[in-house]
Amino acid sequence: MDWKRRRTLPSSSVKTVAIVGGTHGNETNGVHLAKHFMRNPALVKRPSFETEVLLSNVAAIQQNTRYVEEDLNRCYLLEDLQNDAKSTSTLERKRAREVDAQLGPKSSSEPKCDFIIDLHNTTAATGVALLMAPNDEFAHEVAHHLMSLDETVRVVEWNDQADWPLCPSIGRSGLTFEVGPCPWGCLEPELFQQSRRLVMALLDYVEKHNSLVASGSPTRQEVSMKVFRSIGVSIDYPRAGEDPVGHVHPALQGQDFRELQEGDPIFMTFDGEEMTFDRKAHKVPEKYERVYALFVNEAAYYEKKVALMLMSCGEATFSKLAS
Amino acid sequence: MSLEFGLNVWRLGSSRSPCRSRSPPGGFGFAGGSSSASFAFRETALALGIPSAYFCVVRPRVLMRSIKRVSLVGGTHGNELSGIYLVRSLLRQPSWHDFPSLDIDCLLANEEAIQLGRRFKDCDLNRCFSKSKLQDLQGGDERYESRRAQELNQRIGPRFSAEAADLCIDLHNTTSNFGCGIIITNTSSPNLHWKLQLCHFLSRTCPRVRIVFDCIGDCSEEPFLPLVAKNDLTFELGPQAHGTLQAEVFWNQRKLVLQTLDFLERLNSQTLSDEERSEKTLEVYIHTGVVHYPMRSDGSLAALIAAELQGRDFEALRPGDPVFQDVDKGDTIHWDEPECYPMFINEAAYVSSGIAFQKTMRCELKIPELKADGSLSIIELPSLN
Numbered sequence: 001m002d003w004k005r006r007r008t009l010p011s012s013s014v015k016t017v018a019i020v021g022g023t024h025g026n027e028t029n030g031v032h033l034a035k036h037f038m039r040n041p042a043l044v045k046r047p048s049f050e051t052e053v054l055l056s057n058v059a060a061i062q063q064n065t066r067y068v069e070e071d072l073n074r075c076y077l078l079e080d081l082q083n084d085a086k087s088t089s090t091l092e093r094k095r096a097r098e099v100d101a102q103l104g105p106k107s108s109s110e111p112k113c114d115f116i117i118d119l120h121n122t123t124a125a126t127g128v129a130l131l132m133a134p135n136d137e138f139a140h141e142v143a144h145h146l147m148s149l150d151e152t153v154r155v156v157e158w159n160d161q162a163d164w165p166l167c168p169s170i171g172r173s174g175l176t177f178e179v180g181p182c183p184w185g186c187l188e189p190e191l192f193q194q195s196r197r198l199v200m201a202l203l204d205y206v207e208k209h210n211s212l213v214a215s216g217s218p219t220r221q222e223v224s225m226k227v228f229r230s231i232g233v234s235i236d237y238p239r240a241g242e243d244p245v246g247h248v249h250p251a252l253q254g255q256d257f258r259e260l261q262e263g264d265p266i267f268m269t270f271d272g273e274e275m276t277f278d279r280k281a282h283k284v285p286e287k288y289e290r291v292y293a294l295f296v297n298e299a300a301y302y303e304k305k306v307a308l309m310l311m312s313c314g315e316a317t318f319s320k321l322a323s
Numbered sequence: 324m325s326l327e328f329g330l331n332v333w334r335l336g337s338s339r340s341p342c343r344s345r346s347p348p349g350g351f352g353f354a355g356g357s358s359s360a361s362f363a364f365r366e367t368a369l370a371l372g373i374p375s376a377y378f379c380v381v382r383p384r385v386l387m388r389s390i391k392r393v394s395l396v397g398g399t400h401g402n403e404l405s406g407i408y409l410v411r412s413l414l415r416q417p418s419w420h421d422f423p424s425l426d427i428d429c430l431l432a433n434e435e436a437i438q439l440g441r442r443f444k445d446c447d448l449n450r451c452f453s454k455s456k457l458q459d460l461q462g463g464d465e466r467y468e469s470r471r472a473q474e475l476n477q478r479i480g481p482r483f484s485a486e487a488a489d490l491c492i493d494l495h496n497t498t499s500n501f502g503c504g505i506i507i508t509n510t511s512s513p514n515l516h517w518k519l520q521l522c523h524f525l526s527r528t529c530p531r532v533r534i535v536f537d538c539i540g541d542c543s544e545e546p547f548l549p550l551v552a553k554n555d556l557t558f559e560l561g562p563q564a565h566g567t568l569q570a571e572v573f574w575n576q577r578k579l580v581l582q583t584l585d586f587l588e589r590l591n592s593q594t595l596s597d598e599e600r601s602e603k604t605l606e607v608y609i610h611t612g613v614v615h616y617p618m619r620s621d622g623s624l625a626a627l628i629a630a631e632l633q634g635r636d637f638e639a640l641r642p643g644d645p646v647f648q649d650v651d652k653g654d655t656i657h658w659d660e661p662e663c664y665p666m667f668i669n670e671a672a673y674v675s676s677g678i679a680f681q682k683t684m685r686c687e688l689k690i691p692e693l694k695a696d697g698s699l700s701i702i703e704l705p706s707l708n
Contacts, residue, residue, distance in 0.1 A: 036650050040651055123564040123566065184564065185565065240415070243408075243411055248569075268570060299402075299566030299567045300566065
C-alpha cells in the first residue's frame, strides 16, 4: 500500500467526512457528541460533502466500559483486518471489520471516507489535543486552522511507523479528538461545548477547502506549526509486583504538555517519598534535549503500565492551498 | 451492640437533668425519663406521705461500650482507586500497634471488579446488603457480587446480629466535587452521638469535610455494605476520575481513616480531651431525594449538567438557578423546586441510570457533651417536610 498516495492531497476535494463516537464505550462526551450530531444532522451538513456520524463500539457503550473483550482502537492494522482468523476472534475485532468496510476499507487505495474524526476523552488534562499521522498533511492543515481559533488546542503526532491500529487510519486522512480531563462515564459540560464548537469549525474549514479546490486555485503555501511527537518512552508507576505503590506527584498532576526537567518530582510513594525524573534511569535518548509529559494519569493506561508518556516538541511543515 | 444499660439512681430534686425524652426510631428500647415524669412521681410520693429525703428514680442510662472490632473496606467498587491502594498499603505496612484496643480487619471487597478495573463484574456490590436481599441471596443467586455479599456478611456481620463488627468504614470515590465526605446511613441515636463528635473532630483535621445523613429512621432496607456492621461510615472522596488515583484524594482519605482510628482508641481509653468531648454544633446535609436528567422518549439524555452547576456540590441551588443545558438546543433549564443543597453532581456511575444529582437539606445539629462516664444522648433530628 502506498500510504502517501492514499492520503488526501491538498489539491483534492473532500467528498465524505465521518464523525465517530464511542470507539471507547465509556468516553462519554464523545458518545453524546456523536449522538447529538446524529439527532441534528443539519449541524454537520455542508453543501460540498457528505457527513456520516456513527457510534463504533456499541456493545461497550451499552456496558459503559472502555471495551468488552479488547481495545477496539488497537484493531485497525491492515494485516489484522485482512487476517480472517484474527479479525473474527473477538467482539471488537468483528466490529473493526464492519467499521473498516463502512469507512474504508483500509486495503483499498480509494477508501469511502476521506476524513475521519474520532472522538475520544481522557482523564489526563490534555485540553483538546488533536492526534494524527506524521505524514498526514491535510490533517495537519485542519489542525493548524483549529489552533488559530482556540489557543488551547495542541497537535500530537502518532509514532512514525508503517501502519497504525487506530480508527482514523482507515480513511484517507483523519485525526483523533482527545479531550480531557474528563472522567469515564461523565458528560463534562465545558469540554462538551468546546469540542462541539471545534468539530463544527473543522467542517466549515473542509467546506472552505473544497471551495478553493473548486475555484481552481493553484497557489500553495508552506506552513509550519508546533507539534508534539512521541519519543517512544513512557514511565510506569512504581510497583511492588503488579501493584502500584505510588501515585502521580501532585506537582505533575494535570501538567500535560509541560516540560519535564531533570530532578522534577513525578511520583510520590504511598509512604510519602518523592521520586524524581531522571533522564538516564528513565532511558531518555540523548538526542532529545527537552521532553514534555503527556497522558499524565490516564485511567486506561494503568493496565498498560503507563503513568505518563514523554514527547518532544518541534515544527511540522505542510503545504496547503492559499486562500 | 455497643451499648449497655446501667441504672442511674439519684436523689429527686437533684440538679442532674435527664436525657432528652425523644424515642429513637428503630431504637434499642431506650426509655429515657423526662423531667416531667420524675416531677410527677415526686408529687405522687409526697401525696402518699413518703418522706422526700431519698426517692430513687430508676431510669435506664445508655452507656457506650468500647468499639472493638473495626472493618476497613476498600474496593467495594473496583475502579474507585484511593481505597484500594490505601488498603493494600496498610496491609503491607499496618500501623495497628498504634490502636491496641481495636481489632482491625482490613480488606478489599470486590477483587474481581478490581482486576477488571470496573465498578462491578455482574452487579453493584454496594446494593446487595438490604435485609430482603440478604435473605434472598441465600436462595443461590449465581452472580459474583451476590455470592461475595454473602461472604462479606459472614465476615463483617452477620447484619442485625450481636456478632457483627462494631464499625465498618467503607472507602469510596466519586467523580463529583464531594470533597471529604463522611456519609452515615444508620443515623439512629444514641450511637449517632459519638459518631457526630468523631465527625466534628475529623472536620477540624481534614479539609472540606462534609457530613451526610443518608437515611432517617428504619434503615434495614438500605443496601450498603457498611450497614452489615453495627455502625457504618462511608468515606466518599472526590473529585477523582474512576480508574485514576489523585494524590490529594489518597492522602485525605488516609488521614480520615487514621484519625478515626486514633479518635476511637482515645474514646475507648477515655483519654479524649475536654474539648473533643464538649458540646458543639455541626453542619450536616440530610439526603432528601434524587434528580434525574431530562430524558428523551428513546431513553437518551436530553440535557447535561449546566456549566454553572458543575462542581458546586453542597452549595445552595435556588429557584431560577441554571441546572441543566439542553444538548440539542443549548437552552438553559432553570431549577424550579425549593432550595436544596445538591451532591453527587455529575457522578459518572449514575449517568447510566439517569441520575444527575442528589438533593440534600442543610441543617445545624447540636451535639451534646460526650460525658466522661460514657453515657450517650439522643440527637434531635429535624423533620423533613
